Amino acid sequence: MPPQPIGEILVQQDDLAHRVRELGGEISRDYEGCDLLLVCVLKGAVFFLSDLMRHIDTPCEVDFMAVASYGSSTESSGVVRILKDLDMPIEGRNVLIVEDIVDSGLTLSYLLRMLKARGPASLEVCALLTKPERREVELPIRYVGFEIPNRFAVGYGLDHAERHRNLPYVAALEDPS
Numbered sequence: 554m555p556p557q558p559i560g561e562i563l564v565q566q567d568d569l570a571h572r573v574r575e576l577g578g579e580i581s582r583d584y585e586g587c588d589l590l591l592v593c594v595l596k597g598a599v600f601f602l603s604d605l606m607r608h609i610d611t612p613c614e615v616d617f618m619a620v621a622s623y624g625s626s627t628e629s630s631g632v633v634r635i636l637k638d639l640d641m642p643i644e645g646r647n648v649l650i651v652e653d654i655v656d657s658g659l660t661l662s663y664l665l666r667m668l669k670a671r672g673p674a675s676l677e678v679c680a681l682l683t684k685p686e687r688r689e690v691e692l693p694i695r696y697v698g699f700e701i702p703n704r705f706a707v708g709y710g711l712d713h714a715e716r717h718r719n720l721p722y723v724a725a726l727e728d729p730s
């Protein structure tokens with residue numbers, strides 16, 4: 554399948570850098586003196602995580618998990634499968650889930666339920682992007698980078714059929730019309 558062309562830019566590279574720095578500062582203040590474990594959801598959030606973590610100046614660790622919620626289409630199936638679980642137990646830890654984007658919220662609501670059952674001391678979410686118009690379940694998202702309109706976004710880690718993750722900004726896919 555040829556990659557679908559890129560449309561308008563939704564978040565510029567400079568704005569990403571600025572906001573990620575701000576979020577890192579907020580997280581550093583909120584978790585000062587805590588034992589923070591960042592849980593990064595593969596693959597899209599890796600780019601955000603690696604920039605965010607460099608702006609966190611309180612001791613923290615990172616672990617990864619992979620879930621499948623989409624095939625290569627642009628609609629959530631609502632079915633979440635764990636492809637890779639965390640390497641470490643999270644009982645008693647202050648866990649912050651780092652996500653690239655919250656769309657319907659189905660993936661995150663599943664993750665929150667599953668991780669909560671493991672008994673962390675605290676469990677919060679930091680999402681780079683959110684599409685509030687698309688939300689099907691209400692979720693507590695403590696840190697949000699940007700709210701974006703109801704468009705399929707690519708770049709800065711976000712993909713469409715595995716393409717476009719390497720763009721340094723966030724753009725909408727061009728409308729197929």
Ligand code: IMP
Nearest residue numbers: 629655656657658659660705706711712
């Ligand atoms: P949700 O379950 O509908 O909230 O979707 C969650 C996951 O779907 C995200 O973590 C992304 O991996 C993917 N996703 C949702 N919307 C987009 C988008 O606009 N671009 C790229 N991936 C998306």
Ligand code: MG
Nearest residue numbers: 594597653654
């Ligand atoms: Mg994701």
